[in-house]
Amino acid sequence: MLVVEKNALTEEIEGLVEKLGNDRSALLKILHEIQKKHRHIPDFAQQEIARLLDIHPVEVYSVISFYAFLNTEPKGRNLVRVCQTITCDMLGKKALCDAITREIGCNFGESTKDHKFHLEYANCLGLCDEGPAMAVNEKVYTKLTPEKAVAILNDIK
Amino acid sequence: MENKREERKGAVLFTPYNRGQSIKKAVSMKRDDILFEIKESKLRGRGGAGFPTSTKWMLTAAATSPEKYIVCNADEGEPGTFKDRVLLFEYPDLVFDGMVIAGYVIGAGKGIVYLRGEYEYLLPSLEDYLEEMRKDNLLGENIAGKDGFNYDIEIRLGNGAYVCGEETALIESLEGHRGEARNRPPFPVTTGFMGKPTVVNNVETLACVTKIVENGGAWFKENGTSKSTGSKLMSISGDCEKPGVYEMPWGTTINELLDMVGAKNVKAVQVGGASGVCLNKSQFDRQLAYEDAGTGGSIMIFNESRDMLHVLKNFMEFFEEESCGQCTPCRIGNTKLLEGVNMIENGDFTFSYINKLKDLGQTMQVASKCGLGQSSPNSFISILENFKDEILNKGNGGTNG
Numbered sequence: 170m171l172v173v174e175k176n177a178l179t180e181e182i183e184g185l186v187e188k189l190g191n192d193r194s195a196l197l198k199i200l201h202e203i204q205k206k207h208r209h210i211p212d213f214a215q216q217e218i219a220r221l222l223d224i225h226p227v228e229v230y231s232v233i234s235f236y237a238f239l240n241t242e243p244k245g246r247n248l249v250r251v252c253q254t255i256t257c258d259m260l261g262k263k264a265l266c267d268a269i270t271r272e273i274g275c276n277f278g279e280s281t282k283d284h285k286f287h288l289e290y291a292n293c294l295g296l297c298d299e300g301p302a303m304a305v306n307e308k309v310y311t312k313l314t315p316e317k318a319v320a321i322l323n324d325i326k
Numbered sequence: 327m328e329n330k331r332e333e334r335k336g337a338v339l340f341t342p343y344n345r346g347q348s349i350k351k352a353v354s355m356k357r358d359d360i361l362f363e364i365k366e367s368k369l370r371g372r373g374g375a376g377f378p379t380s381t382k383w384m385l386t387a388a389a390t391s392p393e394k395y396i397v398c399n400a401d402e403g404e405p406g407t408f409k410d411r412v413l414l415f416e417y418p419d420l421v422f423d424g425m426v427i428a429g430y431v432i433g434a435g436k437g438i439v440y441l442r443g444e445y446e447y448l449l450p451s452l453e454d455y456l457e458e459m460r461k462d463n464l465l466g467e468n469i470a471g472k473d474g475f476n477y478d479i480e481i482r483l484g485n486g487a488y489v490c491g492e493e494t495a496l497i498e499s500l501e502g503h504r505g506e507a508r509n510r511p512p513f514p515v516t517t518g519f520m521g522k523p524t525v526v527n528n529v530e531t532l533a534c535v536t537k538i539v540e541n542g543g544a545w546f547k548e549n550g551t552s553k554s555t556g557s558k559l560m561s562i563s564g565d566c567e568k569p570g571v572y573e574m575p576w577g578t579t580i581n582e583l584l585d586m587v588g589a590k591n592v593k594a595v596q597v598g599g600a601s602g603v604c605l606n607k608s609q610f611d612r613q614l615a616y617e618d619a620g621t622g623g624s625i626m627i628f629n630e631s632r633d634m635l636h637v638l639k640n641f642m643e644f645f646e647e648e649s650c651g652q653c654t655p656c657r658i659g660n661t662k663l664l665e666g667v668n669m670i671e672n673g674d675f676t677f678s679y680i681n682k683l684k685d686l687g688q689t690m691q692v693a694s695k696c697g698l699g700q701s702s703p704n705s706f707i708s709i710l711e712n713f714k715d716e717i718l719n720k721g722n723g724g725t726n727g
Contacts, residue, residue: 194520196502201483235504235650237486238443254405254600255640256563256626292488292644293405294444297563297626298570299327307446311327 170213179217181206186221196222196232200239208287209243245280245287247325250304254293257300261314265301268315273322286322331416336573337549338537338557339530345419346464348539352427353472355539360431361387364535366543368555373399373491373528374598374622375697376554379535382525385515387432389523394434396425397519397526401442401496403488404599405644406624409559410529412571414441414448417533418455422479424532426464427539429477432525437479440496443486452481488648492696493526495650506652507696530559530623550576554615562587564596564627580610583625591630594713599624600641601701603708604634634713638705639667645702656699659690663706670717680718684710 170178185202189195199218203210210233219226233239251257251266270276273286280287296302299311303318310321334340352360365380386394398421402410413421425437441449456479459465467476487505489495494508497519518524527535534556538546547555554576560583563569567588574583580595596604597614598621605612605619612619628637642664651657666683669675687703694700710717 193502194500197485197499198482201485232502232504235487235506239485253640254644255637256406258640259564259628259632291444291486292648293403293407295402295408295411295442297406297408297561300563304444309447 170211175213178211178214182214182217182221186218191222193222193224196224196229197236200229200233204239207243208246208248209240212241215241243284245284247286248289248304248306249286249322250289250291250294251277252292252294252296252300252302252304253290254297256297257294257302260300262301264315265303265313265318268319269322272319285325327415329416334416334571334573336557337575338546338573339413339417339420339533339559340573341537343417343419343536343540345459346423346462346470348423348536349426349430349464350470352430352539353470353475357387357431357433360427360539363538363543367534367538367546368543368553369531369534369538369546370554370616371528372530372534372558372622374404374601374620376616376620379527379531382515382527383428383431385513386523386525389516391523393436393520393522394432395519395522395524396428396432396434396437397493397496397500397524398425398437398439398529398532399491399493399496399526400445400529401440401484401491402445402529403442403491403648404601404622404624405641406561406563406596406599406626407622408561408563409571409623411445411448413529413533413559414445414452418452420533420536421529422456422459423464424527424535425479426469426477427535428525428527428532430469430472430475432523434525435476435478437477438500438519439479439481440484440490440500441481442484442490446483449481449483456481487650488644489650489696489698492698495696496526497524504650506650507698509695528622551613551615551617553617558614558621559623560614560621560625561623562625562627564625565589565592565629565632566627574614576615577613579613580605580619583614584610584627587627589627589629592627593630593632594628594634594637594709596624596626596628596637596705597621598704599626600644601698601704603704604637604712605708606712609712634709635667635671635717638709638717639664639671641705642667642702645698649698649702653693653695653699655690655693656695656702659686659694659699660702662686663703667706677718680710 189198215229275281277288369379370376469475490499490505495505499505514524597619645660646664
């Protein structure tokens with residue numbers, strides 16, 4: 170990480186701490202914002218958050234490692250999560266996943282080489298009446314067919 | 327998603343309501359009178375555990391502390407449950423008014439909605455809604471003209487951990503820690519968020535409170551059975567013509583429910599989500615009620631073409647992944663149960679080992695620290711018991727309900 174990048178990240182985190190507070194209960198809100206913007210939480214960010222919240226960096230790491238939506242390693246820019254719960258499974262999750270894998274050329278749990286997509290399974294997205302369901306970043310798509318799902322992904326720049 | 331509020335029909339929650347109506351009524355009443363109405367209604371927690379709401383509120387109201395909190399548990403992670411999504415999307419007035427009433431009764435200054443990360447797309451509309459409430463003086467200072475009643479609501483997002491639906495894990499998460507359940511006692515009613523008395527209620531419970539304040543406890547009791555009063559929102563999914571959220575009185579039988587949603591050739595019904603029990607045909611006359619087949623609202627329907635072992639495997643994979651790993655019975659137990667399912671799938675099992683795993687399941691129900699491990703063996707035990715001929719006897723025996 171370049172010094173300028175580090176400085177920019179520090180500045181960003183200082184801004185977040187000022188806005189969201191420097192007590193422990195603000196930790197997840199801060200992590201959420203960093204995750205949303207950078208798609209992961211770099212080591213340096215963890216250290217800076219720990220410094221500003223006056224906790225040990227390992228505390229920050231332990232929280233990140235607990236939650237499915239937070240990760241320390243970079244992932245593809247667009248996070249694709251297909252619901253794997255039984256109701257979506259019965260409505261054709263497998264065909265959906267196979268089509269996506271073929272089309273964008275990477276397996277679930279991996280990112281594409283150009284870092285455009287990261288594929289993941291999700292546990293119940295709460296859309297069981299409108300399955301199969303898929304979330305791309307913060308948006309959800311329902312009643313998908315393999316064709317529709319692929320078209321949605323192809324529309325993303 | 328479309329807003330179907332106009333089309334929905336029900337006896338209690340899906341009835342017309344104007345924002346702020348119950349708040350205005352509540353602030354003109356004495357706190358004890360509201361508690362009495364809720365006690366009279368016999369309202370029980372709608373998340374699934376069914377703890378009497380009035381008891382929880384009385385304990386928190388009686389606790390002496392300058393700060394108290396109301397937490398709305400919108401971490402709806404149970405597979406097959408989506409009623410809270412519908413309530414928050416179409417009926418935010420019922421939920422938020424319920425939170426304000428709770429704040430008034432208990433003497434809390436702040437309410438927190440713990441919204442699961444998967445529902446982040448609901449956040450902008452909910453924030454706008456809260457802003458409107460502030461403009462209408464339904465949040466903020468001296469609410470609805472009541473001197474000294476100051477209260478506000480904040481929405482916090484979860485980060486994709488199923489276990490955070492457990493109330494103490496949820497509080498840990500709000501405090502910025504790993505979502506690991508706490509030892510109880512002390513209970514959140516005395517030592518909750520930030521160590522202060524805290525009420526944690528399900529989204530639907532709070533919506534019920536709004537209706538009870540509007541119409542009274544006796545009115546609420548008109549529906550349901552003597553032990554399960556009122557109505558329940560059921561999230562119905564799986565093999566049926568009309569999946570969706572329905573309001574039905576407690577005491578409805580599974581057969582009635584299946585008729586209503588147009589389900590045919592049904593082999594199995596999973597009541598209560600992955601942590602609930604799976605019933606076969608011979609049990610379809612059972613009632614949905616706390617005293618019979620209790621549920622947080624998840625009903626999954628499986629027809630004759632479904633492979634129940636595949637269903638069980640899906641559930642056990644879910645629990646193995648979502649166990650927080652804090653206590654041994656849950657961490658190791660779920661792994662062992664999943665291994666057992668894989669053994670059956672590969673035809674590589676002995677009956678004595680499967681029986682041992684059922685015993686292990688019972689141990690988990692007793693020894694796990696929180697509800698996750700206590701309820702995860704339910705589907706393992708009930709599916710292997712109710713569908714043993716299909717799964718273990720390869721279709722012989724013929725007693726699949």
